Amino acid sequence: MADKRFYHIGFGQNDLGSSPPTIALLSGDPERSHLIAQTYLQDVRVLSENRGLNSYVGYLPNGRSILSATSGMGAPSLSIVVNELVQVGIRQIIRIGTCGSIQPYIQVGSVVISSAALCRQGAAYDIAPVEYPAAADPFLTVALVKAARELKIEHYIGITASVDTFYEGQERTDSANPNLMRSLHGITEEYRRLNILNYEMECGTLFKMAGVYKFAAAAICGVVAGRTIGENIILEQRNIAVKNAIATAVNAVAEIE
Ligand SMILES: O=P(O)(O)O[C@H]1O[C@H](CO)[C@@H](O)[C@H]1O
Numbered sequence: 001m002a003d004k005r006f007y008h009i010g011f012g013q014n015d016l017g018s019s020p021p022t023i024a025l026l027s028g029d030p031e032r033s034h035l036i037a038q039t040y041l042q043d044v045r046v047l048s049e050n051r052g053l054n055s056y057v058g059y060l061p062n063g064r065s066i067l068s069a070t071s072g073m074g075a076p077s078l079s080i081v082v083n084e085l086v087q088v089g090i091r092q093i094i095r096i097g098t099c100g101s102i103q104p105y106i107q108v109g110s111v112v113i114s115s116a117a118l119c120r121q122g123a124a125y126d127i128a129p130v131e132y133p134a135a136a137d138p139f140l141t142v143a144l145v146k147a148a149r150e151l152k153i154e155h156y157i158g159i160t161a162s163v164d165t166f167y168e169g170q171e172r173t174d175s176a177n178p179n180l181m182r183s184l185h186g187i188t189e190e191y192r193r194l195n196i197l198n199y200e201m202e203c204g205t206l207f208k209m210a211g212v213y214k215f216a217a218a219a220i221c222g223v224v225a226g227r228t229i230g231e232n233i234i235l236e237q238r239n240i241a242v243k244n245a246i247a248t249a250v251n252a253v254a255e256i257e
């Protein structure tokens with residue numbers, strides 16, 4: 001089993017070295033996983049770049065071994081990666097993502113730490129009943145909040161809407177689809193009134209998987225779109241939002257047991 005190399009992530013337990021990591025920082029974007037490894041980890045080794053699911057292992061200055069891995073976009077891809085990461089021994093996962101804010105007071109460039117998710121995701125139906133809670137691990141979440149406070153990064157804590165599509169599911173009309181279904185018209189305003197903070201596409205399924213598989217999961221997303229203003233990604237502030245999310249997560253894992 002230990003010498004098994006997993007088909008999608010492209011590595012196995014034996015590739016993780018003599019002090020294998022039990023914690024993973026999981027990014028949607030392979031460039032982000034690379035940036036984390038390059039900027040924050042020492043003695044980094046590339047584990048795999050299979051299918052763009054890039055994974056790196058390295059050490060924090062305090063000697064803690066960390067995996068920086070890639071989920072790809074959306075819950076189906078994330079579910080495959082997370083299943084295989086758990087099989088190689090990962091027990092704590094922090095998603096470092098990007099998101100669109102749906103509350104007027106949450107500015108682009110800040111970060112959202114998800115306490116739970118409204119999970120409108122098809123992949124999650126294969127894992128648990130629809131009513132199954134999608135809740136973040138409280139200890140990892142508090143560690144993220146503490147780190148954001150210490151770094152003085154503008155942060156918000158609350159419920160995230162995790163959906164399967166970037167365009168239709170997030171009520172974007174500036175897209176190739178000329179027909180946004182009636183059921184989706186007004187959904188963002190409804191979520192806003194339900195005190196949901198943001199849209200993204202993975203953490204609902206991640207949190208349900210954590211409950212079922214018995215690992216700990218949390219999520220922090222840099223805000224790259226302000227959906228009370230428009231539909232577009234604000235490129236000028238995207239890098240700062242991502243940097244803020246990464247710095248918070250790395251500082252949090254340095255303090256986690
Ligand atoms: O930046 P990542 O982590 O990919 O997260 C967000 O960005 C993608 C859409 O642009 C989706 O995966 C969404 O959840």
Ligand SMILES: O=c1cc[nH]c(=O)[nH]1
Pocket residue numbers: 098099100101166170199200201224225
């Ligand atoms: O608006 C956004 C921005 C990033 N990711 C999303 O899923 N939505």
